[in-house]
Amino acid sequence: METDVNIPSAEECAVQIYNCSGQKFEPETACDLWTKILQHKWVLSEKLGRDAGIKVACLDFIENIENLSEGQREEKIRLLKELGAQMVEPSLWETISETQPPKQIVNKRIILPLTESHLARKHGVVPPKTIIFFGPPGTGKTYFVRGIAGVLRWWYIEISPSTLMEQGEEHLGANLKYLMEKVRSLDEVVVFIDEFEEIAASRENASRIEKSITNEFLKQVPLLKKQDNKILLICATNHIRQLDSALLRPGRFDCIIPVGGLDEQSRRTILEHYLSETNRGETDMDRIIDLTVGFTPADIEYVFQTVRQVAFERELIQKEDYRVTTETLLEMIGNVTPTLTDEIVEQFQQDCERYTRY
Ligand SMILES: Nc1ncnc2c1ncn2[C@@H]1O[C@H](COP(=O)(O)OP(=O)(O)O)[C@@H](O)[C@H]1O
Ligand SMILES: [Mg+2]
CATH class of the missing domain: 3.40.50.300 (P-loop containing nucleotide triphosphate hydrolases)
Structure with missing residues (x-):
């Protein structure tokens, strides 16, 4: 639970809620609502295993929970927890x-x-x-x-x-x-x-x-x-x-x-997605895209898992910044059989x- 926050005034609560949700509330209502939203943020964050963010918590609270009575709200939270419900970004x-x-x-x-x-x-x-x-x-x-x-x-x-x-x-x-x-x-x-x-x-x-x-x-x-x-x-x-x-x-x-299967553009998007979380150097995207025909997102993810492991091990041994380049990627791509073979397609x-x- 939030403990280190200053207690905002009723007007500040109304402004916060307005900024998060675009909805206007009277200051007296907003104050009470804001406390519940903070509680809800905590519940959501627990479920997500990370900070849900005040905006998501606020929107979710106002849209889904605000109209319920106290008992209904508790029952709903209990049920969502039991079913392992999650909020996705x-x-x-x-x-x-x-x-x-x-x-x-x-x-x-x-x-x-x-x-x-x-x-x-x-x-x-x-x-x-x-x-x-x-x-x-x-x-x-x-x-x-x-x-x-x-x-x-x-x-x-x-x-x-x-x-x-x-x-x-x-x-x-x-x-x-x-x-x-x-x-x-x-x-x-x-x-x-x-x-x-x-x-x-x-x-x-x-x-x-x-x-x-x-x-x-x-x-x-x-x-x-x-x-x-x-x-x-x-x-x-x-x-x-x-x-x-x-x-x-x-x-x-x-x-x-x-x-x-993935077309060129979708492979590019997924490759960029994984590259952005990799210690990368120079990469020739067009070449990599050409060599990943028949790769599923799971295959691409696997390539990056092995590429990152290799980069980690090489830096451990060489003791200098190791950047993943076209060559590293090609090495690993060569070791992966694409899921989408002619027969499967x-x-x-x-x-x-x-x-x-x-
Ligand atoms: N568009 C995408 N961008 C990035 N990663 C993706 C994308 N689509 C799927 N993945 C990743 O590829 C892997 C396989 O996807 P998944 O949805 O589990 O496939 P399926 O359910 O069809 O077996 C997952 O780890 C997923 O995170
Ligand atoms: Mg699946």
């Missing part, structure tokens, strides 16, 4: 190149209908509630989901099949039901289910337990879609072919979106034709 979205698929689709189909809700309503555009991201591993599915939560300033809640299975596979269905019930009571949340094929696999040749889990999920989707509160359910899979066909039919998931293309819908 809105700036994460900006780190994704406009050309990296599916940024533009996500923007037009998911984000804008929610942020420009009046216009969307005028034209009868209904924002999607249930989405599948599919594509090869490491292409950025999780990164996109976090980006969406960040830019919407909604909570990010991740559900992984392995946590649902902690007490054994036979509890997965019940745990899923319990979690989805909790989630339905929240507002402004992005719920992310990773490795979705683990809980929604095809029921053909499936065991009794596997079938019951897929059935449970099929029951949960319409319940979620009926809700008026703002909830986005996003599921990701590397293996869309393994999903039960009933789930993929229109009506259950509003959008099925491919997350695939070919299969992904087929999946795109068969499943994509938005």
Whole structure:
């Protein structure tokens, strides 16, 4: 909790809140509100594991919490904590190149209908509630989901099949039901289910337990879609072919979106992103971009992990500033096999034709 701050006057509180949120409050209300915002900043920072910043805390408090009674507020915080809810930096979205698929689709189909809700309503555009991201591993599915939560300033809640299975596979269905019930009571949340094929696999040749889990999920989707509160359910899979066909039919998931390879511009953006956090010297970006065809964001990240380790070790030995150059990068790039081989790209293309819908 903040202890070393001077207690601001009521007018100062009103100004602070106005600066953070653009909303005006009477000084008497502002004073009380400011104390609660500072408390909320602490709660948020605890959850994030770092300083949430007063602006994010203020906006989140005013938008999501201010109208709740004391009891409701405590209950909501308890639930968000239980579900491991996080706030994601809105700036994460900006780190994704406009050309990296599916940024533009996500923007037009998911984000804008929610942020420009009046216009969307005028034209009868209904924002999607249930989405599948599919594509090869490491292409950025999780990164996109976090980006969406960040830019919407909604909570990010991740559900992984392995946590649902902690007490054994036979509890997965019940745990899923319990979690989805909790989630339905929240507002402004992005719920992310990773490795979705683990809980929604095809029921053909499936065991009794596997079938019951897929059935449970099929029951949960319409319940979620009926809700008026703002909830986005996003599921990701590397293996869309393994999903039960009933789930993929229109009506259950509003959008099925491919997350695939990077073009030159998106590789440039990601390379620059990682270079900016590396002790760099002269680098010939065009050459590096040419040599990273077929690399996923995960492959690029791995290149930098090894490059940084090597730089560290070389400086330890040589005892002088070691800068990562084109040569260092090329050495490491040569050791990495790109994830997107011709065969994987070919299969992904087929999946795109068969499943994509938005
Ligand atoms: N646009 C991007 N810029 C920087 N790093 C990215 C970007 N997209 C993905 N990454 C990084 O690449 C790695 C793989 O991304 P991830 O979202 O986990 O892939 P997937 O969920 O498809 O397997 C992660 O460590 C992520 O931080
Ligand atoms: Mg992932």
